[in-house]
Amino acid sequence: MPEITGFAFPNDVHVHWSLMIVMYPYITGFVAGAFIVTALYHLFGKKEFEPVARLAMATSFCFMAIATFPLNLHLGHPERAGYVMVTPNFSSAMAGFGLIYSGYFVVLLLEVWFVYRREIIETARRSRGVKRALYAALALGTYDTSPEALEIDHRAVKILSAIGLPAACMLHGYVGFIFGGIKANPWWSTPLMPVIFLLSAAVSGIALLVVLHQVTAKLWRRPVERETVQAMVRWLWFFLIITVTLELLEIVLLAYENSDAWHIISQLLTTRLEFSFISVQMIVGSLVPFILLAIVVTMNRYLHDRVRNTLAVVASLLLLVQVFAMRWNIVIGGQLLSKSFRGLRSGYRPELFDREGILVAIALLVLPFVLLWIFDRVLPIEPAAPPPRPPPDPEVGPEPAGGTA
């Protein structure tokens, strides 16, 4: 039994939303954040992001593919999960999930297809047997790689990004809304919540890509693009500043208003969440990376590439921890304070082997990278030898004609 300080309503001693509900916004945060990076290239024409645009899209896709897993692991009746899609109760913030999730997934699938269409067709033409059948199936029966068709692909990607960006933002903003819309819980109930979730998603997405970019560069023996790192660090710094500002604003406002819940929230922050909020989220996770990134941004010209890359990766890793801590502090922190506003329960420690335990959480974090590896096998993330433009294509006419599976 958890220990209670003060008085908690007798049912308030249970943490029903466990580690999995911490994982869920963490994972969808990567979905949205990574998509923002793709959109910066496809939509806003930021050329510096070209080297990571495909990586970002693939990352977003792989995290999206498992985004529902933590939810299903958490549900008391996972076999009824489909009810949310089939018979949603639209007065519930959660009921929008079906629409938003599937809508975004369709957009993402289409975008991946349009981005890879030319390569899928070329691979189909080059290969034999099962591989050919697979890629022919992926090509969905069209083998048109004429310049006009490629131009259409290009435009489709742009339009899909334009739809995908708000969709990704909604996907994650909605996660924040789920918490922000609970008037019973003063630690959650603020209109800032969706915004904070969204901005921290951008932070986690960009931070993950800073790391992934350097890891993949090592794996594929390619140079780390200086411009790309610089650009990502600038954006990362920017999003970090706004996120932390809003996170602090929320608390400062509660304190300044001296709201009815402030006395219990201040206790929560200084006792139960002292480590995860003050130490991890604010100092190690925000202040330190803020300084590191500030060094990169303001002293960029004087930095050796190696120093810049290292600083960027260290700051990004810390930010990945920060965003996790932020999810934890909101989801778990909100359940440590009783709605009696008179008591706190002792800290929550997830089990190691539980269905919602630590090992499963680790598996959930590893899985997207496994998927990313498979993704890369099927649809190479790094364009092969000739980067963007294929050599002037001689008509490849007759060969592929009957190739559909």
Add this chain to the structure above:
Amino acid sequence: MDENRKDATAPASPAVGRRAFVATALRLGGGLVAFLAGVPAGAAEQADYDWTQHRWAYLVDTTRCIGCGACVRACRTENDVPGGFFRTWVERYVVSPEASHVDSPRGGLDGFAPIQTPFTPTKSFFVPKICNHCEETPCVQVCPVGASYRTRDGVVLVDGERCIGCGYCVQACPYGSRFLSPETHTAEKCTWCYHRITKGLRPACVEVCPTGTRRFGNMLREDDPVRIAISKERVSVLQPHLLTEPQCFYLGLDKEVR
């Protein structure tokens, strides 16, 4: 076709009219179906229950509560409430102008042992708590599948067959009245003993309360004592600023109570 059948059956049983025969056959058949489907024996009584004729309300007179915990025990027995969770509970307030102490050991299940406070109390009282069956209920609002609902007679219920066990309603309830049952893995809460009140009985907690602290009534009946008390006395509700419109009313509530 009908004509043919009439001709065929008519001579066989001239005593029993065709109409009566069909009626009996249908009744027997229906009875058989009902028997096979396992309609509970009480169904007949519930059939008389007209929910448009009721709007239930609950009244707690905190000045009368002695903290015996009989209500909590009765609820546990009546509704098979899993251990460590509560559909109703009793809180004890020990208050002085300078300080206050609140507790609810095991929800008041075993009553309350005397305590020593570091301050000299100037007043103390018990407050029974229960689902407030709010009219503007946040728990029903947030249920993603519509498993939580409010009946026409004003009771907030959970459909255990539909509940997916997401726990959103538990988070949304400002009163801590809901929980996820470790046995059914669905949300559970006070039903005002819906299985009893639709048979003309009172909720178990009201039934056993020895002091008349807990009272239950029908707001649609002009002469209902609970309706009269709520309409004539100065009643309050818990956390009124949240505008959930609780249908559980309190007499003699103190400012310390939330």
